[in-house]
Amino acid sequence: MKLILSLLFLSFVQLSFSQSVDLATERSIISETLCQYLNTNPNSAASFLKANKGYQLMSESFKMALAFEPDSAKQKDIYKEMSDFDRYVDSITLQLQHKKIMVQLTDTLYAYRYVAGSRNLKTEKDWHDNYTYLLNDFQKNNLHRFDTIVGESYIDLIKQQIHYKGESVPLELSSFNLAHYQYQKKAADCEQSEFCMQADKVYRAVFNADGTKGCYLFSFLCGENKICRSFIFIKKENGRWIYVAEYPSWIIDEA
Known part of the structure; x- marks a missing residue:
């Protein structure tokens, strides 16, 4: 059977x-x-274009870091990292137009x-x-x-x-x-x-x-x-x- x-x-x-x-x-x-x-x-690198997953995950991590960081000086550091990341994303976006x-x-x-x-x-x-x-x-x-x-x-x-x-x-x-x-x-x-x-x-x-x-x-x-x-x-x-x-x-x- x-x-x-x-x-x-x-x-x-x-x-x-x-x-x-x-x-x-x-x-x-x-x-x-x-x-x-x-x-x-x-x-x-394309994962970090603004519509894609890498960018979304990084953006969420910055938001969470800010939400759980009461120290204003450390918040300032996080904002700087966010700014640096945005410049990186802009650079990737520009380069991928021809690369x-x-x-x-x-x-x-x-x-x-x-x-x-x-x-x-x-x-x-x-x-x-x-x-x-x-x-x-x-x-x-x-x-x-x-x-x-x-x-x-x-x-x-x-x-x-x-x-x-x-x-x-x-x-x-x-x-x-x-x-x-x-x-x-x-x-x-x-x-x-x-x-x-x-x-x-x-x-x-x-x-x-x-x-x-x-x-x-x-x-x-x-x-x-x-x-x-x-x-x-x-x-x-x-x-x-x-x-x-x-x-x-x-x-x-x-x-």
């Missing part, structure tokens, strides 16, 4: 997780949404390969046991891993990635050039430049049945010899693909 249930489960996975988007469209969708995600990444942010990236669109750790989320039991914990993040966001509540439907896209059967394919990096970003192979050191980002890999996307939501992975250097990787969630809205949220991959694959 267990064997029959396992076979039925695997058949369901294969039928439910079929790709609904061709490779050329998949590349285009990733290109369109990756630049939107990078605008939220603190390693990107691109170089993103160093491997020229392959990788297929995600889930590696089981203390649990194996490819099995029905471990996936079911772990689902409650995922719901806490996706429906309640109790640990504030998201900027907003994204909803349960994106959990199924993680499941698709875990069971993904596609192959890695070559990637023409220049085809990703869009908005403030220009991509190149990892070669020259860009650690000292605020207009260069040390990325790592981008992974193939999966989509829901009606092709309105998707998920791929992206990794980048986030410390000395440390790689951070996230599931990138996207959706189609008014005929355009937009970035929704990121979710750390170590929660899934423990890597």
Whole structure:
């Protein structure tokens, strides 16, 4: 009986997780949404443009510092830091009108390969046991891993990635050039430049049945010899693909 249930489960996975988007469209969708995600990444200078996440977080931190600092002399120091930050933002805004942010990236669109750790989320039991914990993040966001509540439907896209059967394919990096970003192979050191980002890999996307939501992975250097990787969630809205949220991959694959 267990064997029959396992076979039925695997058949369901294969039928439910079929790709609904061709490779050329998949590349285009990733290109369109990756630049939107990078605008939220603190390693990107564009994150500090006034409409973007880095600027908003810094502005909120200054407001909080002022609210909890009764000393007028120290408040004066905070106002000076705010002024210096505004000048920095103005400089970044001006430079990005004619300058691109170089993103160093491997020229392959990788297929995600889930590696089981203390649990194996490819099995029905471990996936079911772990689902409650995922719901806490996706429906309640109790640990504030998201900027907003994204909803349960994106959990199924993680499941698709875990069971993904596609192959890695070559990637023409220049085809990703869009908005403030220009991509190149990892070669020259860009650690000292605020207009260069040390990325790592981008992974193939999966989509829901009606092709309105998707998920791929992206990794980048986030410390000395440390790689951070996230599931990138996207959706189609008014005929355009937009970035929704990121979710750390170590929660899934423990890597």
